[in-house]
Amino acid sequence: MKLSRISVLGATGSIGLSTLDVIARHPDRYCAFALTGHSRMDVLAELCLAHRPVYAVVAEQTQAHLLEAKLSAAGLSTQVLHGPEALAWVAAHEQTDAVMAAIVGAAGLYSTMAAVQAGKKVLLANKESLVMAGALLMEAAKKSGAQLLPIDSEHNAIFQCMPGDYAQGLSRVGVRRILLTASGGPFRRFSAEELKSVTPEQACAHPNWSMGQKISVDSASMMNKGLELIEACWLFGARPDQVEIVVHPQSVVHSLVDYVDGSVLAQLGNPDMRTPIAHALAWPERVESGVGALELLAIGRLDFEAPDPILFPCLGLARAAAEAGGTACAILNAANEVAVEAFLNRRVGFTAIPVIIEHALAVQAAEQVGDLEQVMQADKLARRNAAAWLANKS
Numbered sequence: 001m002k003l004s005r006i007s008v009l010g011a012t013g014s015i016g017l018s019t020l021d022v023i024a025r026h027p028d029r030y031c032a033f034a035l036t037g038h039s040r041m042d043v044l045a046e047l048c049l050a051h052r053p054v055y056a057v058v059a060e061q062t063q064a065h066l067l068e069a070k071l072s073a074a075g076l077s078t079q080v081l082h083g084p085e086a087l088a089w090v091a092a093h094e095q096t097d098a099v100m101a102a103i104v105g106a107a108g109l110y111s112t113m114a115a116v117q118a119g120k121k122v123l124l125a126n127k128e129s130l131v132m133a134g135a136l137l138m139e140a141a142k143k144s145g146a147q148l149l150p151i152d153s154e155h156n157a158i159f160q161c162m163p164g165d166y167a168q169g170l171s172r173v174g175v176r177r178i179l180l181t182a183s184g185g186p187f188r189r190f191s192a193e194e195l196k197s198v199t200p201e202q203a204c205a206h207p208n209w210s211m212g213q214k215i216s217v218d219s220a221s222m223m224n225k226g227l228e229l230i231e232a233c234w235l236f237g238a239r240p241d242q243v244e245i246v247v248h249p250q251s252v253v254h255s256l257v258d259y260v261d262g263s264v265l266a267q268l269g270n271p272d273m274r275t276p277i278a279h280a281l282a283w284p285e286r287v288e289s290g291v292g293a294l295e296l297l298a299i300g301r302l303d304f305e306a307p308d309p310i311l312f313p314c315l316g317l318a319r320a321a322a323e324a325g326g327t328a329c330a331i332l333n334a335a336n337e338v339a340v341e342a343f344l345n346r347r348v349g350f351t352a353i354p355v356i357i358e359h360a361l362a363v364q365a366a367e368q369v370g371d372l373e374q375v376m377q378a379d380k381l382a383r384r385n386a387a388a389w390l391a392n393k394s
């Protein structure tokens with residue numbers, strides 16, 4: 001079997017580490033071609049020692065020198081590069097067979113686009129890139145023949161439940177709706193009053209999943225589900241009204257596809273990202289992921305309920321942005337990134353997050369998306385407007 005060379009962008013993060021765990025289980029199938037990390041250089045060094053990639057990419061030159069010296073002292077010839085151009089370069093490298101796009105936030109957009117334009121098999125965890133520039137990424141994939149395989153557990157589940165020819169259009173293949181499940185996050189049962197004083201620690205303590213800080217806060221505010229709604233629209237050619245959010249606190253049913261004949265197909269599994277990662281890595285084959293068998297009898301019951309739009313306004317903001325189209329989703333995403341960071345730094349309370357996003361969407365008109373530059377301009381202006389809101393507050 002030909003060894004598949006994988007570039008893991010965001011190797012030091014939660015998805016990156018899970019990806020390398022799956023890769024390490026199949027040394028006959030996969031090897032690391034490039035590993036990238038922005039901080040936690042000690043972790044990146046250990047990963048390089050374990051996986052011996054051809055390239056490592058870090059943020060700055062000083063980090064690069066230190067890491068390269070450390071690796072060469074250990075007998076490794078890994079070349080260490082730095083900066084966003086190097087990220088895009090390894091993502092598009094002719095010797096890489098697949099790219100795991102697992103950088104968090106807008107910072108992942110250029111490298112994801114580079115992998116797509118180069119026609120790679122792209123394992124897409126970085127949902128923010130699709131939210132910001134879905135039209136451009138989908139168009140580029142069509143042009144280059146890149147294969148976009150969703151890593152988000154819900155979208156991976158939907159992909160598994162879709163017919164192979166879904167790209168023809170959902171109504172043509174008999175799909176009525178997509179049912180996107182949500183755990184509801186750590187604050188599902190909180191009152192509006194209690195939400196005002198929650199801490200970053202509480203927000204990051206997700207009941208079912210262990211994830212990076214940003215997506216943990218997004219899950220707590222339900223903006224994660226809003227971003228995922230937009231992501232589902234791009235990946236599966238759905239209209240926003242064809243995607244329904246269902247709160248399912250056990251996180252066992254990862255999402256469902258509802259067909260016109262009344263059949264509903266679901267994908268189930270333990271909440272462990274190694275399942276969608278292994279699925280996408282091996283697709284259309286199957287490999288072991290390290291995730292144990294689902295014990296339904298031990299779980300006992302599966303519950304479903306409607307999300308609370310008043311307690312979690314981010315969901316409505318995301319749906320409105322999806323319906324508005326153009327740069328609205330890039331504005332939503334950028335303002336959310338600024339708001340989440342301010343919450344994590346204790347500059348604002350949790351309930352300020354939707355207020356900041358709503359403000360950014362209200363003061364900046366959405367425009368048609370023509371190119372990446374336009375998306376980046378919209379992102380920049382939204383960040384400035386969100387920052388101005390924060391400055392006015394303090």
Ligand code: NAD
Pocket residue numbers: 009010011012013014015016036037038039101102103104105107125126127128151152153209210211212213214215273
């Ligand atoms: P994380 O914070 O654990 O890791 C983020 C990675 O991105 C790290 O390797 C970090 O070094 C790198 N990074 C951060 N800022 C960067 C920058 N400016 N330039 C280059 N690299 C940078 O995040 P995560 O939980 O692994 O999530 C990664 C992506 O996957 C996110 O888009 C998230 O929404 C998505 N995702 C995560 C999960 C999960 O279970 N963790 C599930 C579904 C989707």
Ligand code: MG
Pocket residue numbers: 152153154228
């Ligand atoms: Mg998800």
